[in-house]
Amino acid sequence: MHSHDVVVVGGGVIGCSVAFALSRMGASVVVVERDRVGAHASRAAAGMLAPITESPDEGAGFQLGLESLDLFPSLIAEIRELSGIDPRYLESGLLRVGEADEVEPLRARAARLEAHGCRWLDGQEVREREPRLAPAIEGGLWSPREGHVDGFLLTRAYAGAAARRGARFQLGTTVSGLLWDKKRVCGVRTSAGEIAAADVVLCQGAWTGLAEEWGPLHLPIQPVKGQMISLEAPQPELPCVIWGAGTYLVPRDDSLRVGATVEHAGFDVRTTAAGIAALLAGATRVMPSLADCTFREAWAGLRPGTPDDLPLIGPLPGVSGLTLAAGHYRRGVLLSPLTGLAVADWILSGKLPAGLAACDPARFQKSG
Template sequence: MNTKHLTPSAGRPKAIIIGGGVIGCAAAFELSEAGFDCTVLDKGRLCSEATTAAAGMLGAQVETHHPGPFYELCRISQGMYRRWTDALEHTGGVSTEYIAEGILRAALTEGDEQELRSRLAWIQDARWCTPDELRELEPALSPKVRGGLHFPADHQVHPAALARALKAALVKQGCTIREETPVFRLLKDTRSGRITGVQTAEGPLYADTVVLAAGAWSPALTESLGLPLPMFPVKGQCISVKPQAPLTQSTVFTKGCYIVPKADGSCLVGATQVEAGFDKRATAAVIADLHARASALLPGLADAEFLSTWAGLRPGTRDGLPFMGTWESAPGLIFATGHYRNGILLAPAAGRIVRQLALGEKPLLDLAPFDPARHLNQPAPAL
């Protein structure tokens, strides 16, 4: 880390994290562990957007459809997860409700079966199961399953419990949390070009390092820097239902639907992927569709008690890759945004990468594919 940017009065480097979702909180946790004096700013409440649209699956395998840098990032983060949640729980004293049960990705159609089988050429830590083998693992599955993949290492946490654990850990670390505090713009030193802080309704705040983890709201802050981020909100709606008795131990997943059993006997069913701007309304049609899809895979859910529904906005990117790293035209700013529906899974790796960049260390993996300015160098599409 370049020590000339430290704040002399405090003796500790200061960091501002814009965005109090799971990625922003993970970055604050790692930076606090490294000795930074952290402030987390969120326009609303902590973990109230994309995190609320999550089921808590740590699906490094099940939700990745081809090999490449994103798959490697997912696997790295998954490998860090148990130790990371242990550290959160030790620091804050609040459980993340980590459940070490795998995921069954079942096929109900011939096309889906073919797509799943095609992954066997490159995917790791997975095995193909016949219909009988799937139902031996989870007898409540539909007799119509055609086989599928078993991912024993794709575990889960409870999103709400993880949010509580993160907040408790940050409080214990002495991190300042400022909810209902939107950031209007980034502050830039006119001579050096360095990002030195943020402007809020209550005035400017200054820091040695600023982390952009504002999810779908990130482009509004980079536009003035000359860096338009091609991001957009994707609404994800979930439902929670409760059968009379637990139906599965594992998370079960099929095309268009996943069912995640929770410790209280409920099942979280999700999730939609709709580009609807910043509309967060939960709709009755989605409730009916998700329930129908879930019941097709687990017939025992047909008469389950309906508990609740909710929606959150995930930060999508046009190429499906998050923006992580730095930009030479804005020193002092670290990007950690655009993780779409994988924010919970990627939180440990994203937080560690932010810490490494802030300290001037080599990151966990090559960040070139996640370069925040990668789209600036792409050729314009042919007319």
């Protein structure tokens, strides 16, 4: 039976970020993944880094997102050098546009977020940034600090950097249970045999809730389906991320990603005519000329949702040796730097940042 300091279950963006942070601090780490690195939600994600404009208020999700966003420039430089993989991080800015009935809420929000660099742009000013916007667009909230990254390449870069620091990846291996010593988790049972470890971190994204079958665990994480489409990039390419009419447009090399639906459909990852139609309708409502773009592909991913849309980061009450890093919903890519560092600090020093109190798994634990 192999033995490591930490077993990380799941090789998505969160699992690979955790593995990198732990190995960087000297821990012996093995990542166990049933498929390939970044095979699911991390590959499907648009890669928006938008804690300011995406958060519904300035609560915990907003604050954690800002803190994690600030980590990206130095993190990207480090993992790019170690892995040789460029995650294509770009601080492009984000323009959230609105029609007549959206102007006042967006204008008020821009004023409220002025300290974060946001400002209101009127109809003429938004068209100076993007002349192809629909005539019905009357203005927008401009957020210069936000941007985007390729979530799949980011995941691979985390994995490559972790491997350079000594982490081991066991791919194509299914975890079927936990190893227990009374109330302490001491490893995992896999399709390739048992792996002993001082600590286990669960990072299986939308599938984390299924681990309730492995012991006395309460893991309120459910899959939330998101369909996306890709169009051939219009010329000239969009200068920034644009969000409006319930869709976001993310420029990516020679393509334009359009997302995303929000569907509670279990583990169904089919793309549907209705989903694709809704995305095309939203995109062309914001920018009518996109109707002439070549349609490239459609896909769907499963976000890990929680009852309050905040992740579960930290230990489970009453269970030693087990840490959660799951339930990030739409913020997995964005929160990956912060999550990796927080989990590594917890496992190696027994401390969690005070700002992560809202993500404590204890908030959902059943009494009695």
